[in-house]
Amino acid sequence: MGYDVGDKPLNVSPLSNIDEGKTVKIVKIVGGRGLIKRLYEIGLLPGAEIQVLRNSKHGPVIIRNNVSGTFSLGFGVAKKIMVEVM
């Protein structure tokens, strides 16, 4: 649940590509300021570890972590969250 920012990530891909059941760490959000703020406000910011509960890879995803609880994110949003597989 640590929020370390700064380490150079090795294996980065958009959240929309991650298999169901995997746990990943957010590296960066590549969206506009509005989206970034919204995601940050619910605790989805770089360093946050999230578990991918549901992902069909061409639709919305469901993720969860202890800080934020469970959220579903649209495909467009999931594409903009860059994550590192743990």
Place this chain on the structure above:
Amino acid sequence: MACHEASTSTKIKVKQQSITVGIIGNPNVGKSALFNKLTKGKAWVANWPGVTVEKKIGKINLGETSFEVVDLPGIYGLTAYSQDEIIARKFLIEERPEIVIQVVNAVNLERNLYLTIQLLEMNLKLIIALNMIDLAEKEGVEIDIHGLINELKIPIIPVVAIKEVGINQLLETMIEQIDRPTVSFKLDYGEEIEGAIEKISKIIDSFMGKLDLGIDSRWLAIRLLENDNDVVEQFRSRGLEEVIRESRRIKDELEARFNKSIEVLMIEKRYHYILSLSKKYIKRKPARESLTIFTNKLDRVLTHPIIGLMIFISVLYLLFKLSFDIVAPLTRLIEIFFSHYIYNLIKTSFLPDIISSLLADAILNGVGIVLIFIPNLLFLFLGISFLEDTGYLARAAFLFDKWMNKLGLSGRAVIPLLIGFGCNVPAIMSTRTLGTDRDRRLAVFMIPFMSCSARLPIYLLFTLAFFKENQIIVILSMYFIGVVIAIITAILFNNLLFKGQTVGYVMDMPPYLIPSAMNVFIKSWERVKSFLIRAGTIIVSLMVVIWVLSITGPEGYLGSEALSVPELLSRSWIASFSKLLEPLFKPFNWDWRIIASLMFGFIAKEVVISSLAVLYSAGEQGLPSVLLSSFTPLTAYSLMAFTLLYTPCMATAATIKTEIGLRYTLLIVSYQLIIAYTITYAILLIGGLII
């Protein structure tokens, strides 16, 4: 001594005034449940100034003190996206309630604390209601409440809103807090940002004379650094462009130094603080019997792309079955009571003819139309509220998000759209749950094309007369035309009117819970009441207008018999208008009687039939044979399509007006008239070629 007395008397004065209490929190934390328990379900609904969103207020009297409690829409932080969020924010900033209760979900406390920090920074008198503390225990979440109280210096009351645990303590705390000073809270943003905050605060202070916001300059400086449009606007409207310019300069300078957005940096600082709190005061142990585990298991099934969809369709079928079939006798009872029993009572009274006709044909008829909606609306809303409170609706939205996205909507829009097949009125009312105004309007534009159950009798009558062999196919084709037009409407308006404002779909998936019956009932009843009062008055007034236009004409008063005597009715204003419009419908070969029936169809779509029956001097039983002699199958089919598309009924239009305003209502009605005309034209053209 005298001085002391004076101070007590002013105190009593203050206490007699009511103290405003705002209830705020993230979505799905049990805000409304707490509000209902605090106000014992006795709340009234008003409108927020300038907008059509409802404001729920309740009064609590505790000895000498009375509180006015306001239930605010759910927000995650002070950045507002939807109209709901803007309202909550505005209330906090501009009305500055004396006390703010933040309802917090103990299960994921950290996310909730983000809003807490923002509220503390505003120097509001804050009480935290730590809700769902029982669930948190089951989840293995241990919260050191005393530690948090010491750290944040604000009261934190553990509550279980649904079970009424902790409510009395919360009320006591509210009274205690009245005379307590507000705690000043200062989060350290680090040297550079703090320097910038200080510089901007000083600039603001030098203009303080012009600013009457009643908020301290540190908070304003923070919001300026965070690019808060609303705060910027406040400065601009007071001619303080200089402050905006200076703060932008300071912000740019800082961003250049960090090579990072300051807003993002500040949110990160807040989360660093939250995580330091979490490390000290929140412990998580693996839970044995946890709601999260249960929820995840259930979600494996309910959000499954195929099984989930099948379950959703079954749930929806049940909902419709329950709210339309089962209440049908009840609806019929209301209808009989009003349109027969009371109607005859008035008609046979000794009142002058015109008065009894006004009472019976206009007002009573209008009231009847409004009341007939009640059983359907109540049951439908009970079902929807129940599903909403279990957490299931969030899953349904997830299932359809991909498809709805193609129409420029988020998955949540699927519920209002599907309810539209039952009745457009509740469908439009339930667009309130959609995230943004843009999504809301887009959905409202589509809903009237969903063929509601009131349109079915028209299809049945016409298909019975003209398409006996292919009845089902012809009826289904109507539904199909409606859906196709709705989709085209979405694509059209998505690209024309509501372009490029889509905010990404981010939706909380609350754990599955058994809803509280009281909450479900209160929520449903509020929606029904809102329809009764707001749409009801519009409907009754429109009925009176239509009545006047039917019993009077260019030559004056025709007598109330005009409503049932075709000869008289043909001299009414409605008939005159219809005759005036006849050339427009020449290509359709429709005479004025059809046009007049369609005008009456605005009252409710099924009225088209009874009006046709009157105007063609046929009873409703004899109508099919009369129609057969004066209509071709093609005219009949085109008339069915026209009825489906041409205008929302009066009740729907009234609801659209109360939900998104008159301007959009007029736009929708005109748009639908054009669509109906075009499609009917196309049907006749293509049909003429084939036949």
